[in-house]
Amino acid sequence: MNEYDAIVVGAGSVGVPTSYFLAKEGFKVLCVDRHSSSGQGQNKAAIGGVRATHSDPAKIKICQESLDIFSSWEDKTGFDIGWKKGGYCFPVYRDKERNILKSILPIQKKFSLNIDWVDEDKIKDRIPGINPRGLMGGTFSPDDGQVSPLLAIAGFTSEAKRLRTEFKYNETVKDVMIEGSRIKGLRTNSGEYHADVVVNAAGARATEICSMAGLDIPVIPDSHEAGITSPVKPFLDPLVVDLRPGAEDRTANFYFGQVRSGQVIFCYTPIKPMVGEDRRCTSEFMPIIAKRLTDLIPRFKNLLVRRLWRGLYPMTPDGVPVLGKSEKVDGFYMAVGMCGQGFMLGPGIGRNMAELIAHGKPLLDRDIFEKLSPERDFYRERKEMLK
């Protein structure tokens, strides 16, 4: 009773795939979450874009892995997770963004990403109705895509359960148990569970779980608001990112896409981060994003807006995730600090963590993986350019 090979804290975008891949390795897994079912933290707030086209090598490799897992999921399991291979498109109107995007193309190509600079006409083909005034072109990466976060987590949970992973919901982790320098399990508000491996995939609560193990890992959530329209006939293939800040001085950039079932889903990055765990909607969001959307694609004005929400971005000081095992507490692993990209990184991280835990080394090249180490200096220069 209550003995497991591994315990994963957090049944979210990272924790569930990690549980699933550990179970595939033959581990007896327990996944614990304080919510009532999987994906009730930030997973359901994700807009579902999945791209490998980052500038950080580790994120590129991990998301290539994720794309592979997402895109083949239905074939392998028979469960439709809403995968749509529509690519990612970054339309460009100014030299500044053109220079940034062009400057990272070499590294992206080095990792054999299918991405290129395309001209204005190609962008107009990809994004019907895009405002042509001043459009310079942009980048397009056809192999990226979108997935339904709701269906994906449901799919991963089902498969993990099929492989005998136990899910304990409505349980909040109160403490971790350590003997000497070895992790032994954890205590929740309703039970004690033993395992020699504990994976912290607690998203916005990552720092709190780490501190239970005596570790100081800085993950500070801020939040973004998002919304979705009622569905219309599919007309927009790629997920679109406009890197320009808004004229209203509130938005750093914004992004949107049409999901496979027809809804347009959208979000912006505020210039001034909304730090904290507040997930309640504000009246500010919709008037701002509506203008940005319409300004870029005027025909969007006739969409019907259905729902709004707000999700947390568990941020690290250097803008890249924290992945790997603790040097101080044996058996304590971390997969946290996703900086708002937990959904697209999740499956790739899950597979890497399972490899690391089961076989002692991740799939990624050691030197790339090390860059994400919890032992790193978090306060080096920020390096991710495509947040």
Added chain:
Amino acid sequence: MSERLQEHPILNILDGMDVGIIFDGRKLVAKENEMISSALFANNIQVFGKHHFDGWPQGIFCANGQCGQCLLLVDGVPRKACVTPVFEGMNIQSLDGLPRLPEDDDLPVMKEIEKEDVEVLIIGGGPAGLSVAIELGSMGVSTLIVDDKSKLGGKLFLQTHNFFGSIRDCYAGTRGMDIGKIISDEVEKFPSVSIWRDSPVVGVFSDRTVGIVKEGMYRIVKPERIVIATGAREKMLLFHGSDLPGIYGAGAFQTLVNRDLVKTSKSLFIIGGGNVGLIAAYQALQAGIEVKGIAEALPVCGGYKVHLDKLLRLGIRVFTSHTVLEARGAECLESVVISEIDNRFKPITGTEMEFRVDTLLVAVGLSPVDELAKKAEEFGLNTYNAGDAEIIAEASAAMFSGRITGRTILKEMGANVMIPGEWEKFLGVLRGKPGDVHELDTSTRERKVYPVIRCYQDIPCNPCTEVCPLRSISIRSGEISDIPEFHDKCLGCAKCVSICPGLAITLVDRGYDITGKSALVIIPWEMPDGTIAQGMEVITSGREGEIIGPARVIAIKEANWQKRRRLVALEVSMEDADKVAGIRIIKQKEGNTNVGELVRGDEYDVLCRCERVTRSEIRRLIQVGARDINDLKAFLRVGMGPCGGKTCMPLLKQLFRQEKIDLGEVTDHLERPFTQEVPLNAFLGRKEGSY
């Protein structure tokens, strides 16, 4: 053929201007400013589109802008038929599958969204909200009252019947529609009260602001105090075929018939014997629609006995301990199958009956529209509730609770007003369920002329006592919910007959025929012209509809001081004089007992209409352990459509209970803005088109 009301015993038939519209290429005639849905109904069109998942026909459902069932295309743009008024030349297309986003690439001029601070914001201009506004307006408090319709008054304008209660406190004896006019006119007089019509409130936000779509334009209001007077919405019932066009709420029916003067149906059936269902049946008859019957699951109807009795007298069949098993029809409702149920609500095999009807009204109760209230409270706004949004009751209670809420606010603002202790008590009485049914006093009178009062259930009502010029009728114990008594003095003025909201009083004149063979009975009458005529032989019915005997119509005359109620003088045999309570006008027809094969299982019973999720799909997940409604949403999209779970969440919770799961174990779904879909262009700070 036009399906509009040509005449109505209560409503004024205003012949509006004709406008030409086009629906799927067909030219139709509509009435200026009416909603698209009513224009289509009036032209015999009940299917507005096909669902994008499975092609299932879609039509009117809430008739209130709350769901997305009636979506269609207006000049290529998706709009809700029930809240979009027609205009000359409007080009409407049915929606077959998903709408195409129009390729309109004009970049609009965009402006800042206007924000404003208000002292008191009242959401809802129905009986409760207006009553709050009257209290605040009369003290000069700066108040904004917003309503999603083009006219204040809320559902009062659908209430063609005389209200119960007391004359002094809540306009008893006056028709709801007339009360609506009285109190909205009053609100309009106060300079400190601003009114926003056509302005649905779509969200309350954590920055303590409220999002309102004012005539198509988004506005943000920051109130010091907020009053939620949003009323109630109808509960739905789930059975096989319950998603067919032609099945909708009794309130939606009242909107189409009483507001828009559309004859929605030829023949209908009603499920639910509460006041809403009973009143809807009566209103259907007034609109010239055949009512095949009312089914009520409980052994007794829950509505006022007087409402029930007046239907029974007319000959409407009421099937207690019955439920609807299934609805049948290819594209629209064609028939319903009902069956008797046992005391555990299980259908009894062999008792099935099928009725051919084009409409089934669901009147199985109301639930408060409280999603805005919950958010307002959660976000720490200074929140007050009034009317049905607080507790479901009659509109008279809503008005009274509005007055109390208004005064509560005034007091908290420091005004020197009083809330008499008896008001709270009276509100409790108005909100109470109908009470005991008593034996009726049937002792013979010594007099020649006297009223027979068939009001024998405890309900709060007293107009008869106040109109009697001789003060010869009084409430037995003095408590308003007690029953009235006649004290033997009568002028024969028939005022009691013409004011009684329950149509429960007749006037007997035994001196009419000097031979003593026959007597004259005056009964109240509100049925359409031509139903009966002077000189006609009719069959009379007793208190609860039992046949009494033949009678002759001597005269039909207007009750001159009570608007739109007629008094019918019947010549009846002397021995029937006290028994005659009404006229049987309906030829009762038996249902077809050979109902054929019934659908087994619930594989096709659609619980979530927006996303077409069936009961069996949800049940399967519950059975494998799903206890979080958010989890069900993730798997199945139940509750994630345009209505946001307004219809299906109560059904979903019912399903958990049916599966023997304590709702305490079930995590409720998260509600988020918007409470109804908002066109993106509403947020651009510009005026868009004419709708």
